[in-house]
Amino acid sequence: MSSTNPNLQIWENPANYSSPQYLKHMVLDFVQMHDFMQEPIVCDRGEGIYVWDVQGKKYLDGISGVWVTSLGFGNQRVIEAIRAQLERMCFSSPILTINTRAVEYVEMLGQYTPEGLTTIKLLSGGSEATETAIKLVRQYYAQTGKPNKKTIISRYNNFHGVTLGALTATGIASRKIPFEPLAGGFRHIAPPYCLRCPFNLKYPACNVLCARMLEKVIQYEGPETVAAFMAEPIQLSTGNIVPPPEYWPIIRETCDRYDVKVIVDEVATGAGRCGKMWAMDVFNTKPDVLCMGKGLAAGYVPLSGVAFSDEMADVFISEDPEKAFMDGHTYGGNPVAAAAGIAVLQELVERNLVEQCRLRGEYLMQRLEDLRELGVIGEIRGKGLMIGIELVKDAQTLEPFKKGINFGTRVGRNSLLKQNMIIRYAPNWIAVAPPFIVSEQEIDEMVLRLGQSIFDELSVLKN
Ligand SMILES: Cc1ncc(COP(=O)(O)O)c(C=O)c1O
Structure with a gap:
């Protein structure tokens, strides 16, 4: 391998990339660098659903990066679209101009967003999208005679x-505590989680209390103060939790009753990942504001966005400059990102990849059932190619592993380091989400490697 920079001879030796001397200048997301530096993985190239590290070791990417690379690596149509746009124009001012690709992309994407959500603010990252959605509903109500509607539940x-806004809406304490005090005007309710119901109830006898309690909270807060309910359609970061079918329709109906907007965070679930273009299509419920990210440009460039109705958008169009939507980001509506987004959408539609994702997801779910014989599978849950597996000490009683065993983390690390397969993991669960182009044979291979990791780690526990 030759260095692209003649002054940096250190890069001639692949081992140098993994040296703590250089890695200590890097900062991974949410990860203790001390631990990462013990066994670092430095990626160098990708092809299809595979990634090679700098030492030439080949990994199966079982999680599409982080639910992102839905088309796999090396998609020539997307690469060509980006190249052509770079030749034409790499950037246009997001404050003084708009550009041809962005206009085309918004019109095209608007044909696939939930019905009526055809105004789209283009952005770069998922947090930008959720933050923008919060601001959108607050300014909307401020300009429609309901200035007290600020609270986000x-x-x-x-x-x-x-x-900070997106983080305040987040409901995971460990992510938030270091940054207190957070933003004002946010409340939280318990999530749906039937396997370990926060209310110790059983579905369906529970009457979906987790959804119904939203009404009580709106009443306690005062409906005139509540702007929006915001949630992930399928709760990703805590193990891919799928709500019961009644959940979203109840939420929709409740929000309609109190003039509260429904913001769905489809940053991870959207752009086909759940086997429909949007996870909310799976639940037959229409949101008011849709946050998109990750798969929109399938990892080729950063791209995200927020879609909302023309009725909401009209509130910001006026002769009064102060009434413009007061939000913006330098890379929002970037023409290269829009060109990539167009090519990704064309691939999804013309190659019928969303339906392929649904079918491969069904196949993967079936194959994962084989792992139940290992005795530690508590639940396999998900839609499309977005699947979580809760690992338990006893599959019969669903008793969890003791705190500190961190069986999910062990399985995830084993899969990564011994089975050469990248998956997402946490102490009690693992998640798989391969690219939509994954073949049935590759799915068989994934399940085999996963089974081996679970088996190995069970053997370690027993000894
Ligand atoms: C559901 C959800 N929302 C928002 C985000 C934030 O996106 P980003 O990391 O692009 O800012 C993520 C990222 O994982 C996510 O999964």
């Missing part, structure tokens, strides 16, 4: 990103 255990 979201859910414990949901993740909405790391900028």
